[in-house]
Amino acid sequence: MAKTSLDKSKIKILLLEGVHQSAVDTLNAAGYTNIEYLKHSLNEDELIAKIGDVHFIGIRSRTQLTEAVFAAADKLVAVGCFCIGTNQVDLEAATRRGIAVFNAPYSNTRSVAELVLAEAILLSRGIPEKNAAAHRGGWMKHAKNSYEVRGKKLGIVGYGSIGTQLSVLAEALGMEVYFCDVVSKLPLGNAVQIPSLDELLGLCDIVSLHVPETLSTRNMIRAEQLDKMKNGSILINASRGSVVDIDALAETLRSGKLLGAAIDVFPVEPKSNDEEFVSPLREFDNVILTPHIGGSTVEAQQNIGIEVGEKLATYSDNGTSVSSVNFPEVALPSHPGQHRLLHIHENVPGVMSEINTVFSDNGINICGQYLRTNETIGYVVVDVNKDYSELALEKLRSVKGTVRCRVLF
Ligand SMILES: NC(=O)C1=CN([C@@H]2O[C@H](COP(=O)(O)OP(=O)(O)OC[C@H]3O[C@@H](n4cnc5c(N)ncnc54)[C@H](O)[C@@H]3O)[C@@H](O)[C@H]2O)C=CC1
Numbered sequence: 557m558a559k560t561s562l563d564k565s566k567i568k569i570l571l572l573e574g575v576h577q578s579a580v581d582t583l584n585a586a587g588y589t590n591i592e593y594l595k596h597s598l599n600e601d602e603l604i605a606k607i608g609d610v611h612f613i614g615i616r617s618r619t620q621l622t623e624a625v626f627a628a629a630d631k632l633v634a635v636g637c638f639c640i641g642t643n644q645v646d647l648e649a650a651t652r653r654g655i656a657v658f659n660a661p662y663s664n665t666r667s668v669a670e671l672v673l674a675e676a677i678l679l680s681r682g683i684p685e686k687n688a689a690a691h692r693g694g695w696m697k698h699a700k701n702s703y704e705v706r707g708k709k710l711g712i713v714g715y716g717s718i719g720t721q722l723s724v725l726a727e728a729l730g731m732e733v734y735f736c737d738v739v740s741k742l743p744l745g746n747a748v749q750i751p752s753l754d755e756l757l758g759l760c761d762i763v764s765l766h767v768p769e770t771l772s773t774r775n776m777i778r779a780e781q782l783d784k785m786k787n788g789s790i791l792i793n794a795s796r797g798s799v800v801d802i803d804a805l806a807e808t809l810r811s812g813k814l815l816g817a818a819i820d821v822f823p824v825e826p827k828s829n830d831e832e833f834v835s836p837l838r839e840f841d842n843v844i845l846t847p848h849i850g851g852s853t854v855e856a857q858q859n860i861g862i863e864v865g866e867k868l869a870t871y872s873d874n875g876t877s878v879s880s881v882n883f884p885e886v887a888l889p890s891h892p893g894q895h896r897l898l899h900i901h902e903n904v905p906g907v908m909s910e911i912n913t914v915f916s917d918n919g920i921n922i923c924g925q926y927l928r929t930n931e932t933i934g935y936v937v938v939d940v941n942k943d944y945s946e947l948a949l950e951k952l953r954s955v956k957g958t959v960r961c962r963v964l965f
């Protein structure tokens with residue numbers, strides 16, 4: 557096992573939101589045992605009080621890592637988002653402080669696609685209302701407004717990892733698939749890219765949203781877009797709550813225009829399972845409401861725990877930042893017999909030349925050097941003879957523009 561600058565038992569890891577046990581097992585197997593595991597999220601004040609001595613934090617979609625939280629996170633080295641979305645993290649604030657953020661971009665995509673497809677079928681058959689009625693003693697045996705999905709037009713907004721999987725599964729059921737995206741995408745199977753959202757909304761029987769939360773997707777579906785949907789169509793949102801204007805959706809549902817909707821994500825979500833879920837959609841029996849569980853399957857959570865756990869351990873052990881969402885990506889070999897200096901600096905001209913001067917002026921031979929930059933920061937990794945690493949660390953820390961510097965033994 558690699559010996560790191562800080563004894564691994566002193567590296568504090570805080571895991572929130574009940575991430576899968578596989579995350580703990582993966583970190584333990586890599587030698588990280590100082591783990592605090594909480595089933596719930598923490599609010600900003602609680603995080604600020606707790607994060608001062610934390611080196612690595614693991615979260616899911618509920619925990620908001622804000623500028624104020626990062627400002628209190630003196631020792632934080634990296635964040636692991638045990639999910640796809642990273643909109644809950646102020647990435648700019650993390651990057652400025654040299655804190656790497658990792659996620660699991662693929663592990664729960666199949667789970668979301670399966671749920672959406674199931675919802676498309678259930679809503680097309682009016683099952684949510686029939687189920688609700690039966691629970692109250694009703695018996696709605698009729699075929700009115702009950703359809704097969706075969707031959708129906710599915711519109712996918714956002715043709716990324718989830719959108720494409722949904723596309724393939726839907727075609728297997730005989731659906732016609734259309735999609736729109738901000739970039740040109742290779743259509744899978746017989747899917748067809750549609751140039752505009754408006755056109756897609758007017759064409760499709762079922763519309764499913766799979767975009768990330770960004771400025772361009774905020775309230776992407778509001779009254780105007782809902783008006784453009786076909787009468788008797790279905791809206792599904794398992795992306796982010798900010799993408800749909802929920803009051804406008806409630807109004808449209810009240811008008812009877814839509815056959816139904818399935819919503820997994822909400823503008824405001826309960827902080828824990830003990831908090832009441834409040835939404836104007838609760839009154840509609842033809843709406844499937846789920847508690848942000850699109851990616852919550854045993855398979856997905858187990859895989860995510862391993863994937864993000866490994867990314868945190870690898871970054872801690874040898875500095876590899878591959879697949880970080882905010883950090884220059886460096887894939888590093890092991891460094892037997894040498895010490896490794898990890899230097900994160902502001903990406904401004906002159907820093908590299910000053911760094912190299914540190915080595916030449918102090919007679920420190922460089923055994924290996926790796927550099928990547930992004931718009932904000934540069935990440936340079938230098939392997940040196942172990943006799944020189946303490947001196948190099950001290951000198952590198954005083955280079956102008958240094959954000960942080962650590963050494964791995
Ligand atoms: N409900 C749940 O539990 C889960 C929700 N999600 C959400 O689903 C989102 C999508 O996930 P992936 O498919 O893995 O992401 P992805 O990044 O692979 O795909 C997103 C697609 O949306 C497109 N896009 C971005 N802005 C757009 C716009 N304004 N109009 C049209 N297309 C646009 C992108 O070009 C990309 O093709 C995640 O960002 C996350 O917020 C992800 C996993 C689980």
Ligand SMILES: O=C(O)CCC(=O)C(=O)O
Nearest residue numbers: 616617639640641851852
């Ligand atoms: O499982 C979670 O907590 C969040 C899932 C999600 O929305 C994501 O992966 O982006």
